Amino acid sequence: MTALFRLDPRLAADTAVVTDWPLCRVLVMNDSRYPWLILVPRRANMIEIFDLEQGDRAELIDEIAKASARLKTWAHADKINVGALGNVVPQLHIHIVARKRDDPAGAAPIWGVGDPIKYADQDLTRVVSELTAAFK
Amino acid sequence: MTALFRLDPRLAADTAVVTDWPLCRVLVMNDSRYPWLILVPRRANMIEIFDLEQGDRAELIDEIAKASARLKTWAHADKINVGALGNVVPQLHIHIVARKRDDPAGAAPIWGVGDPIKYADQDLTRVVSELTAAFK
Numbered sequence: 505m506t507a508l509f510r511l512d513p514r515l516a517a518d519t520a521v522v523t524d525w526p527l528c529r530v531l532v533m534n535d536s537r538y539p540w541l542i543l544v545p546r547r548a549n550m551i552e553i554f555d556l557e558q559g560d561r562a563e564l565i566d567e568i569a570k571a572s573a574r575l576k577t578w579a580h581a582d583k584i585n586v587g588a589l590g591n592v593v594p595q596l597h598i599h600i601v602a603r604k605r606d607d608p609a610g611a612a613p614i615w616g617v618g619d620p621i622k623y624a625d626q627d628l629t630r631v632v633s634e635l636t637a638a639f640k
Numbered sequence: 641m642t643a644l645f646r647l648d649p650r651l652a653a654d655t656a657v658v659t660d661w662p663l664c665r666v667l668v669m670n671d672s673r674y675p676w677l678i679l680v681p682r683r684a685n686m687i688e689i690f691d692l693e694q695g696d697r698a699e700l701i702d703e704i705a706k707a708s709a710r711l712k713t714w715a716h717a718d719k720i721n722v723g724a725l726g727n728v729v730p731q732l733h734i735h736i737v738a739r740k741r742d743d744p745a746g747a748a749p750i751w752g753v754g755d756p757i758k759y760a761d762q763d764l765t766r767v768v769s770e771l772t773a774a775f776k
Contacts, residue, residue, distance in 0.1 A: 554709045576688070583688075586723065587725070590721070611728050617752075
């Protein structure tokens, strides 16, 4: 029997679902400081990028490219940061973060800097709705 | 005329060359705190992953997977961190960092934490030699 994909409960708690693409579940971080997506390949027991089969890897980087381009446009960003860290949550997940020159982290990465500021409920609903339209 | 690839001088100053793979130049950061590689696609004027053509993207993620697996083995690491940031040096480059549970950054990312500690000359020569053998 093939093991079933199940989203890590910590990722689920910190995010809202935007959409499912062929490989990845697309999530938005509930952190109003940055437009910040998480892509999670819907495959069981993946930790490192090299755990994915070659076809899935090619699909992953195409979905990273698509998410990066669309997020950059949607957020009017200057630069996209991409990261696969997994120091806290081992399930393979890719951060896609829209950065602006004047954002709170400056030239530094955003991970581990300061604390998340959750969206107000109606703002999260609006962001998810806009991203779902832009990303489907 | 096709624009020629030229390694950003800041990346060149902070690294030593390990080898060239079909797409990327493989560099090692001159920072003895972490086993830390940089992959630079040898294409001119690339900033974001979505600037690469689809075939180059597929090659890039295969080279990321190969570098991650080999670095994890070589460094006896617990986890690999992968990042494409570009907040300081815009030329597209991918960090591949071997992490251990007891390393100085703990669960945090390594970027922007503390200052680099350069290898002694003979140590850098040894590291480059070992990596070149493991990565060619």
